[in-house]
Amino acid sequence: MTGFNLEGKTALVTGASQGIGEAIARRLALQGARLVLAARTADKLEAMAAEIGETGGEALAWPLDLSRTGEIGDRLKELPEPFNAVDILVNNAGITADNIFIRMGQEEWDRVLNTNLSGAFAVTRALARGMMRRRWGRIISVSSVVGMMGNAGQANYAAAKAGLIGLSKSLARELAPRNITVNVIAPGFVETAMTDRIPEKQRDGLVEMIPLQRLGTVEDVAWATAFLASEEAGYVTGHVLNVSGGLYI
Protein backbone atom coordinates (compact mmCIF):
# COMPACT_ATOMS: atom_id res chain seq x y z
CA MET A 1 0.00 0.00 0.00
CA THR A 2 1.29 3.49 -0.80
CA GLY A 3 0.56 6.21 1.70
CA PHE A 4 -1.31 6.18 4.96
CA ASN A 5 -2.34 2.91 6.58
CA LEU A 6 -5.95 2.98 7.81
CA GLU A 7 -6.29 -0.75 8.48
CA GLY A 8 -8.53 -1.52 11.45
CA LYS A 9 -10.36 1.82 11.19
CA THR A 10 -14.00 2.33 10.20
CA ALA A 11 -14.86 5.42 8.15
CA LEU A 12 -18.24 6.91 7.29
CA VAL A 13 -18.39 9.22 4.28
CA THR A 14 -21.50 11.28 3.51
CA GLY A 15 -22.23 12.04 -0.13
CA ALA A 16 -20.30 8.92 -1.07
CA SER A 17 -22.43 8.15 -4.13
CA GLN A 18 -20.52 10.36 -6.60
CA GLY A 19 -17.88 13.03 -7.13
CA ILE A 20 -15.53 13.99 -4.33
CA GLY A 21 -17.25 11.80 -1.72
CA GLU A 22 -16.99 8.72 -3.94
CA ALA A 23 -13.27 9.37 -4.49
CA ILE A 24 -12.70 9.88 -0.76
CA ALA A 25 -14.54 6.65 0.09
CA ARG A 26 -12.61 4.66 -2.52
CA ARG A 27 -9.30 6.16 -1.37
CA LEU A 28 -9.95 5.41 2.33
CA ALA A 29 -10.92 1.83 1.37
CA LEU A 30 -7.69 1.46 -0.62
CA GLN A 31 -5.79 2.64 2.46
CA GLY A 32 -7.38 -0.22 4.41
CA ALA A 33 -10.38 1.36 6.16
CA ARG A 34 -13.75 -0.36 6.47
CA LEU A 35 -16.31 1.95 4.85
CA VAL A 36 -19.86 3.09 5.51
CA LEU A 37 -21.14 4.73 2.33
CA ALA A 38 -23.89 7.27 3.04
CA ALA A 39 -26.04 9.27 0.59
CA ARG A 40 -29.63 9.14 -0.69
CA THR A 41 -29.13 7.04 -3.83
CA ALA A 42 -29.11 3.47 -2.55
CA ASP A 43 -28.39 1.66 -5.83
CA LYS A 44 -25.21 3.66 -6.52
CA LEU A 45 -23.98 3.00 -2.98
CA GLU A 46 -24.74 -0.72 -3.25
CA ALA A 47 -22.88 -1.03 -6.57
CA MET A 48 -19.90 0.75 -5.01
CA ALA A 49 -19.94 -1.38 -1.86
CA ALA A 50 -19.98 -4.52 -4.02
CA GLU A 51 -17.04 -3.24 -6.09
CA ILE A 52 -15.01 -2.39 -3.00
CA GLY A 53 -15.82 -5.87 -1.64
CA GLU A 54 -14.66 -7.55 -4.85
CA THR A 55 -11.31 -5.78 -4.63
CA GLY A 56 -10.61 -6.99 -1.11
CA GLY A 57 -12.11 -4.11 0.85
CA GLU A 58 -15.14 -3.96 3.13
CA ALA A 59 -18.00 -1.51 2.63
CA LEU A 60 -21.61 -1.09 3.64
CA ALA A 61 -24.16 0.96 1.70
CA TRP A 62 -26.18 3.02 4.18
CA PRO A 63 -28.84 5.23 2.57
CA LEU A 64 -29.17 8.47 4.53
CA ASP A 65 -30.91 11.76 3.76
CA LEU A 66 -29.08 14.61 5.47
CA SER A 67 -31.95 17.00 4.94
CA ARG A 68 -34.07 14.90 7.33
CA THR A 69 -32.03 16.08 10.27
CA GLY A 70 -34.44 14.78 12.92
CA GLU A 71 -34.05 11.17 11.70
CA ILE A 72 -30.26 11.04 11.34
CA GLY A 73 -29.44 10.04 14.92
CA ASP A 74 -31.79 7.05 14.91
CA ARG A 75 -30.69 5.97 11.45
CA LEU A 76 -27.04 5.90 12.53
CA LYS A 77 -27.90 4.03 15.72
CA GLU A 78 -29.14 1.20 13.48
CA LEU A 79 -25.69 0.63 11.91
CA PRO A 80 -24.76 -3.04 12.33
CA GLU A 81 -21.52 -4.24 13.90
CA PRO A 82 -18.67 -3.74 13.11
CA PHE A 83 -19.70 -0.71 11.02
CA ASN A 84 -21.20 1.08 14.05
CA ALA A 85 -17.85 1.94 15.64
CA VAL A 86 -17.01 4.85 13.33
CA ASP A 87 -13.48 6.17 13.87
CA ILE A 88 -13.29 8.50 10.87
CA LEU A 89 -16.19 10.72 9.84
CA VAL A 90 -16.07 12.63 6.57
CA ASN A 91 -18.84 15.22 6.27
CA ASN A 92 -18.70 15.63 2.52
CA ALA A 93 -22.28 15.80 1.24
CA GLY A 94 -23.28 19.19 -0.07
CA ILE A 95 -25.68 20.89 -2.44
CA THR A 96 -25.97 24.29 -4.09
CA ALA A 97 -29.00 26.44 -4.88
CA ASP A 98 -27.40 29.56 -6.33
CA ASN A 99 -29.17 32.85 -6.80
CA ILE A 100 -28.33 36.52 -6.49
CA PHE A 101 -29.06 37.53 -2.93
CA ILE A 102 -31.99 39.81 -3.67
CA ARG A 103 -33.79 36.93 -5.42
CA MET A 104 -32.75 34.20 -3.01
CA GLY A 105 -35.84 32.74 -1.41
CA GLN A 106 -36.12 31.48 2.15
CA GLU A 107 -36.57 27.96 0.77
CA GLU A 108 -33.22 28.11 -1.09
CA TRP A 109 -31.52 29.40 2.03
CA ASP A 110 -33.08 26.75 4.29
CA ARG A 111 -32.44 23.86 1.88
CA VAL A 112 -28.71 24.58 1.58
CA LEU A 113 -28.14 25.38 5.26
CA ASN A 114 -30.12 22.32 6.26
CA THR A 115 -28.26 19.76 4.15
CA ASN A 116 -24.78 21.29 4.21
CA LEU A 117 -24.58 22.47 7.82
CA SER A 118 -27.40 21.09 10.00
CA GLY A 119 -26.99 17.66 8.36
CA ALA A 120 -23.28 17.64 9.19
CA PHE A 121 -24.06 18.74 12.76
CA ALA A 122 -26.55 15.88 13.23
CA VAL A 123 -24.19 13.21 11.83
CA THR A 124 -21.28 14.51 13.89
CA ARG A 125 -23.32 14.60 17.07
CA ALA A 126 -24.50 11.04 16.48
CA LEU A 127 -20.97 9.69 15.94
CA ALA A 128 -18.80 11.82 18.26
CA ARG A 129 -19.99 10.01 21.38
CA GLY A 130 -18.54 6.67 20.25
CA MET A 131 -15.24 8.31 19.31
CA MET A 132 -15.12 9.90 22.77
CA ARG A 133 -15.67 6.51 24.41
CA ARG A 134 -12.94 4.89 22.33
CA ARG A 135 -10.62 7.90 22.78
CA TRP A 136 -9.72 8.09 19.12
CA GLY A 137 -11.37 9.91 16.27
CA ARG A 138 -11.02 11.92 13.11
CA ILE A 139 -13.74 14.33 11.98
CA ILE A 140 -13.14 15.91 8.58
CA SER A 141 -15.60 18.27 6.92
CA VAL A 142 -15.50 19.29 3.30
CA SER A 143 -16.04 23.04 3.14
CA SER A 144 -14.96 25.23 0.22
CA VAL A 145 -12.72 28.22 -0.44
CA VAL A 146 -16.05 30.00 -0.97
CA GLY A 147 -16.63 29.69 2.79
CA MET A 148 -13.60 31.93 3.30
CA MET A 149 -13.73 34.19 0.23
CA GLY A 150 -17.48 34.50 -0.34
CA ASN A 151 -18.93 34.21 -3.82
CA ALA A 152 -21.52 36.34 -5.57
CA GLY A 153 -24.67 34.28 -6.06
CA GLN A 154 -23.80 31.79 -3.33
CA ALA A 155 -24.70 33.55 -0.06
CA ASN A 156 -26.48 30.43 1.25
CA TYR A 157 -23.68 28.03 0.22
CA ALA A 158 -20.89 30.31 1.49
CA ALA A 159 -22.69 30.75 4.82
CA ALA A 160 -23.06 26.99 5.22
CA LYS A 161 -19.41 26.37 4.28
CA ALA A 162 -18.19 29.09 6.68
CA GLY A 163 -20.45 27.53 9.31
CA LEU A 164 -18.67 24.20 8.91
CA ILE A 165 -15.38 25.95 9.71
CA GLY A 166 -16.77 27.54 12.91
CA LEU A 167 -18.35 24.25 13.95
CA SER A 168 -15.08 22.36 13.35
CA LYS A 169 -12.86 24.85 15.18
CA SER A 170 -15.14 24.76 18.22
CA LEU A 171 -15.33 20.97 18.16
CA ALA A 172 -11.56 20.72 17.76
CA ARG A 173 -11.22 22.49 21.11
CA GLU A 174 -13.93 20.42 22.83
CA LEU A 175 -12.82 17.01 21.61
CA ALA A 176 -9.03 17.36 21.79
CA PRO A 177 -8.86 15.95 25.34
CA ARG A 178 -10.41 12.73 23.97
CA ASN A 179 -7.79 12.38 21.24
CA ILE A 180 -10.19 13.35 18.48
CA THR A 181 -8.99 15.71 15.78
CA VAL A 182 -11.39 17.90 13.84
CA ASN A 183 -10.33 19.48 10.58
CA VAL A 184 -11.69 21.01 7.42
CA ILE A 185 -10.78 20.60 3.79
CA ALA A 186 -11.45 23.60 1.57
CA PRO A 187 -11.36 22.62 -2.09
CA GLY A 188 -11.20 25.22 -4.82
CA PHE A 189 -12.67 24.21 -8.16
CA VAL A 190 -12.70 20.45 -8.62
CA GLU A 191 -13.71 18.60 -11.78
CA THR A 192 -17.07 17.03 -10.83
CA ALA A 193 -20.74 17.14 -11.81
CA MET A 194 -20.97 20.37 -9.76
CA THR A 195 -18.33 22.17 -11.89
CA ASP A 196 -19.33 20.50 -15.20
CA ARG A 197 -22.27 22.88 -15.20
CA ILE A 198 -19.92 25.90 -15.57
CA PRO A 199 -19.84 27.16 -19.21
CA GLU A 200 -16.51 26.57 -21.00
CA LYS A 201 -15.62 30.26 -21.37
CA GLN A 202 -16.11 30.79 -17.63
CA ARG A 203 -14.00 27.68 -16.91
CA ASP A 204 -11.09 29.11 -18.91
CA GLY A 205 -11.38 32.31 -16.88
CA LEU A 206 -11.30 30.28 -13.67
CA VAL A 207 -8.15 28.40 -14.64
CA GLU A 208 -6.41 31.75 -15.21
CA MET A 209 -7.11 32.63 -11.56
CA ILE A 210 -5.56 29.41 -10.24
CA PRO A 211 -1.77 29.65 -9.68
CA LEU A 212 -1.32 25.92 -10.44
CA GLN A 213 -3.26 26.51 -13.69
CA ARG A 214 -5.67 23.61 -13.57
CA LEU A 215 -8.86 22.55 -11.82
CA GLY A 216 -8.41 20.10 -8.97
CA THR A 217 -9.17 16.40 -9.31
CA VAL A 218 -11.25 14.38 -6.89
CA GLU A 219 -8.09 12.43 -6.07
CA ASP A 220 -6.36 15.66 -4.94
CA VAL A 221 -9.09 16.05 -2.32
CA ALA A 222 -9.15 12.34 -1.46
CA TRP A 223 -5.43 12.26 -0.65
CA ALA A 224 -5.72 15.32 1.60
CA THR A 225 -8.54 13.53 3.43
CA ALA A 226 -6.50 10.33 3.78
CA PHE A 227 -3.74 12.38 5.43
CA LEU A 228 -6.09 14.07 7.92
CA ALA A 229 -7.63 10.65 8.71
CA SER A 230 -4.28 9.05 9.40
CA GLU A 231 -2.44 8.34 12.61
CA GLU A 232 0.35 10.54 11.23
CA ALA A 233 -1.93 13.62 11.30
CA GLY A 234 -2.59 13.17 15.03
CA TYR A 235 -1.16 16.58 15.97
CA VAL A 236 -3.19 18.50 13.38
CA THR A 237 -6.51 19.82 14.66
CA GLY A 238 -8.74 22.84 14.07
CA HIS A 239 -7.06 23.33 10.71
CA VAL A 240 -8.48 24.35 7.35
CA LEU A 241 -6.52 22.63 4.60
CA ASN A 242 -6.92 24.41 1.27
CA VAL A 243 -6.84 22.08 -1.71
CA SER A 244 -7.28 24.80 -4.27
CA GLY A 245 -4.18 24.97 -6.45
CA GLY A 246 -3.40 28.27 -4.77
CA LEU A 247 -6.75 29.89 -5.62
CA TYR A 248 -7.01 30.83 -1.95
CA ILE A 249 -3.74 31.71 -0.26
Ligand SMILES: NC(=O)c1ccc[n+]([C@@H]2O[C@H](COP(=O)([O-])OP(=O)(O)OC[C@H]3O[C@@H](n4cnc5c(N)ncnc54)[C@H](OP(=O)(O)O)[C@@H]3O)[C@@H](O)[C@H]2O)c1
Ligand atom coordinates in the same frame (compact mmCIF):
# COMPACT_ATOMS: atom_id res chain seq x y z
N1 LIG B 1 -16.86 20.26 -6.99
C1 LIG B 1 -16.25 21.31 -6.51
O1 LIG B 1 -15.58 22.03 -7.25
C2 LIG B 1 -16.27 21.62 -5.04
C3 LIG B 1 -15.50 22.68 -4.58
C4 LIG B 1 -15.50 22.98 -3.23
C5 LIG B 1 -16.26 22.22 -2.36
N2 LIG B 1 -17.00 21.19 -2.83
C6 LIG B 1 -17.79 20.43 -1.86
O2 LIG B 1 -17.42 19.07 -1.94
C7 LIG B 1 -18.53 18.25 -1.59
C8 LIG B 1 -18.78 17.24 -2.70
O3 LIG B 1 -18.98 17.95 -3.91
P1 LIG B 1 -19.17 17.23 -5.33
O4 LIG B 1 -18.68 18.20 -6.34
O5 LIG B 1 -18.61 15.87 -5.28
O6 LIG B 1 -20.76 17.20 -5.41
P2 LIG B 1 -21.76 16.22 -6.15
O7 LIG B 1 -21.08 15.52 -7.28
O8 LIG B 1 -22.99 17.03 -6.46
O9 LIG B 1 -22.10 15.13 -5.01
C9 LIG B 1 -22.80 15.51 -3.86
C10 LIG B 1 -22.98 14.30 -2.98
O10 LIG B 1 -23.77 14.69 -1.85
C11 LIG B 1 -24.86 13.78 -1.74
N3 LIG B 1 -26.04 14.46 -1.19
C12 LIG B 1 -26.69 15.54 -1.67
N4 LIG B 1 -27.75 15.82 -0.92
C13 LIG B 1 -27.79 14.89 0.07
C14 LIG B 1 -28.67 14.62 1.15
N5 LIG B 1 -29.76 15.37 1.39
N6 LIG B 1 -28.41 13.58 1.96
C15 LIG B 1 -27.33 12.80 1.74
N7 LIG B 1 -26.46 12.98 0.74
C16 LIG B 1 -26.70 14.02 -0.10
C17 LIG B 1 -25.11 13.27 -3.15
O11 LIG B 1 -25.67 11.98 -3.12
P3 LIG B 1 -27.24 11.64 -3.36
O12 LIG B 1 -27.72 12.56 -4.43
O13 LIG B 1 -27.19 10.20 -3.73
O14 LIG B 1 -27.87 11.87 -2.03
C18 LIG B 1 -23.69 13.17 -3.69
O15 LIG B 1 -23.09 11.94 -3.32
C19 LIG B 1 -19.70 19.20 -1.36
O16 LIG B 1 -19.85 19.47 0.01
C20 LIG B 1 -19.27 20.45 -2.10
O17 LIG B 1 -19.89 21.59 -1.56
C21 LIG B 1 -17.03 20.87 -4.16
